[in-house]
Amino acid sequence: MSVQERKQRERAERERLIVATARELAERQGWDAVTTRRLAERIEYSQPVLYSHFRGKREIIGAVALEGAAELAAAVRAATSTVDGPRERVTALALAYLDFAERNPAVYDAIFQLDGGLAFAHEDTPEPLKDAFAALLESLGEVAGDGVHPGLFTEVFWASLHGLATLTRAGRLLPEDAAPRVELLVDRLAMA
Amino acid sequence: MSVQERKQRERAERERLIVATARELAERQGWDAVTTRRLAERIEYSQPVLYSHFRGKREIIGAVALEGAAELAAAVRAATSTVDGPRERVTALALAYLDFAERNPAVYDAIFQLDGGLAFAHEDTPEPLKDAFAALLESLGEVAGDGVHPGLFTEVFWASLHGLATLTRAGRLLPEDAAPRVELLVDRLAMA
DNA sequence: TCCGTTGTCTAGCGATGCTAGGATCGAATC
DNA sequence: GATTCGATCCTAGCATCGCTAGACAACGGA
Incomplete structure (x- = not known):
């Protein structure tokens, strides 16, 4: 049980990281600069990870x-x-x-x-x-x-x-x- | 002289065609559908022609x-x-x-x-x-x-x-x- | 120890805006 | 009338985009 909970927490944390990074990037360089590749690089994961949290951009x-x-x-x-x-x-x-x-x-x-x-x-x-x-x-x-x-x-x-x-x-x-x-x-x- | 004038007229006419086609396409299917390829196809010219009239999209x-x-x-x-x-x-x-x-x-x-x-x-x-x-x-x-x-x-x-x-x-x-x-x-x- | 699920990554698809370089065509010159 | 030369246009390609398939690894449970 505790293992699952930890994973859920980590997952939720990563999702917050994605949103916060997207926001920061957009605020700094505009939404055009928020590409899935750049976003993935910033959060230090690969692109497909984004799609396990969100349907798309x-x-x-x-x-x-x-x-x-x-x-x-x-x-x-x-x-x-x-x-x-x-x-x-x-x-x-x-x-x-x-x-x-x-x-x-x-x-x-x-x-x-x-x-x-x-x-x-x-x-x-x-x-x-x-x-x-x-x-x-x-x-x-x-x-x-x-x-x-x-x-x-x-x-x-x-x-x-x-x-x-x-x-x-x-x-x-x-x-x-x-x-x-x-x-x-x-x-x-x-x-x- | 007359040849040059004719060419200028044709060029201006083509430019109007580009703008009108872009507008029609945008109004019908949204600006996202207005790609340089589609636009070029509609006016029956190749893409680079667009760039001889306009700097870009x-x-x-x-x-x-x-x-x-x-x-x-x-x-x-x-x-x-x-x-x-x-x-x-x-x-x-x-x-x-x-x-x-x-x-x-x-x-x-x-x-x-x-x-x-x-x-x-x-x-x-x-x-x-x-x-x-x-x-x-x-x-x-x-x-x-x-x-x-x-x-x-x-x-x-x-x-x-x-x-x-x-x-x-x-x-x-x-x-x-x-x-x-x-x-x-x-x-x-x-x-x- | 093995299996299976879960999670992640590499690689690639089709499409985008834009451009380099070659081909073609027509007007002007001999 | 043949030949040059410049303008005009197209084919092909680049880098990048959003998104996805399929291989691979890691890890919990039997």
Whole structure:
């Protein structure tokens, strides 16, 4: 029994190593640099080992995405928990969200841009993704305004943040004016 | 002289063929299916011919992006030109923008998601891209509100639309609620 | 001590973007 | 009209990609 448990532990540990290495490599050199060969070399195993843990590269991206979604949810909650006032919380949320996207571009891509083979907007959506949306909803639902469904409002606000994040990082928007953009967005969208 | 001119015409014609074929293939089967081999086969030339027109696949994507940007600008102007009232124009703009993204997903990706090797937010940004932004600015600048820079407002509104477009198409948002999302966005962001 | 399972690696497949080098064709010159 | 010469295009190939088959070794249980 104990032998099996040890092997399971080692296997789980190796899986964490794969995900962490993929993430680090992606963050450092971009997802294009995350090839199965390079990844295998970094973890000091051969390529086929990766396929004993994941179906393919997509699933590895998906694993990074889930890990990142949990961190994003935590970051948002941490940023809003210490702030008084609904409107101020929303501002803090927006800044925390954009800050996360800026500091973890590869992870952000894994969550929202790349195909990690994850389901969205269904009941079989992985828990971390639903929880990340829930974290947004907690603060944004307060400022949806009368007669506006909190979920709908959260979707719209989230989409705006997502647009700012991706367009900025893709070089479509200059990062200098990030602050006034957030200010404008919160001023107009948040009621109360 | 006439011989050279004919050759130039034929060359330009072939270049258009390459771009049109790449676009059609991308729209039909996704950008992943647009390989240099398949593209070469479709235009009935060998692969190296592509490289006598473009530096590589990136530049082909860029060419599709420029063509698409011009069409997007035209679509936005067409949708807004026949509408009375600033607010109504903005609603029409938003719907036209999202409609374009939905009906030309591959082209939209080429413009805003993929790396087409294009410069943005600089003075050396290609004209069609600057003009597409200008087309948005024409209608959005009217509803920026007092003391708000029209360019900044346009950026924020555009980012919101971009977020809705990409999240919807990536399966992150359900398409059913598209209409109320737009309504909410226009209601809150547009002043006047 | 032997067997069988489990785990890992080497080697290779088809496909990718891109390029070198030779063949071919047509226009200009004698 | 024959001949050169440059432009144009294609065949063939390189390195790399994601992924997999099959050989091999290591180790627990009989």
